[in-house]
Amino acid sequence: MSVSKSKRTYKPAAQRKAQILHCALSAFAEHGYHATSIAEVCGRARIGRATLYQYFADKRDLLVALADQIAERVLKAHDELTPVRIPQGARPTPDQMAAFMQKRMTAILQVLFEDRATAQLVLRAGRGADGVVDGLLKRIDDAVLETLEAQLRVAKEAGVIRPLDEHFVARFFLGGFEKIVLSYLDDDRPIDVETIAREAALLELCGILPRDEASPAPRAGSHRSDS
Structure with a gap:
């Protein structure tokens, strides 16, 4: 009588690596x-140490790989955004610009907060x-800053925003945006992606519109005195 022997199953490298990361995340x-x-x-992965070390150097390497997954999702969403194009002579309204900026921020926030x-x-x-x-943020920053600067340059050359230093403004915008995201990730407050994106878009827009458009409307009952 022949006795069947169970054979060890092998997974393709990419599948095995994904399995190890899934088990590391759950642990x-x-x-x-x-x-x-x-x-x-x-x-949890039902593997020996030797198998794990074929893919990851140590426990920190597992964490880096998880961070890389987040970065890849964010960068994919960023790359899928429509480039900024302003037809010659076009003058989008502040409301249109705010809606455009909010939509782009929402796309990134949804990726960050979906997991x-x-x-x-x-x-x-x-x-x-x-x-x-730091490595996670730098990988995202390097790609996003270049795009932000290019977008600001296009808008400035089209005359729809005030003259500004796009290098400085891009870093100011991204730094504030990251600070908000990290603060929400750091605690368990409920997340309203649309509200965060809208408030961020409005705040940023106030800083780049031409002065006459960015100035708040005068309050009722106020009077301007001319000397």
């Missing part, structure tokens, strides 16, 4: 990054692993 979420051991990840648990884990754990959060 980090349950026990915390610092309390999770490589043995715990291997146990909030992973983003929170990477943010919190990354602070205890040198350079993980």
Whole structure:
């Protein structure tokens, strides 16, 4: 009588790597990054240490890979945004400009917050692993800043925004936007992506419109005195 022997199954490299990351994420979420051991990840993935080390150097490398996944999703959403084009002689209204900016911010925010648990884990754990959060932000910044500067340059040359230093303004905008995102990821406040995007768009727009359009309307009952 022949006895059938169970054979070990092998996964393609990409599939195995994704499985290990999934198991690492679940272990980090349950026990915390610092309390999770490589043995715990291997146990969940049902692999030996040697197999894990074929793909990842150590536990920090797992966290970096999770951060890279977030960066890739954000950059994909960023790359899919329609480039800014302003036809010659066109003068979009402030409301149209605000709606345009809000739509673009919403697209990025939805990607960041669709898997909030992973983003929170990477943010919190990354602070205890040198350079993980900084590396994540730099990868996104390098791509987004170039686009922001180009968009501001197009709008400035078309005369729809005031003369400005697009290099400085792009960094100011991105820094404020990142600070808001990180603050929401750092706690458990409810997220309203549309509201965040709208408020950010309106604040940024006030800083770049020509002075006469950016100035607030005079309050009722106020009078201007001419000397």
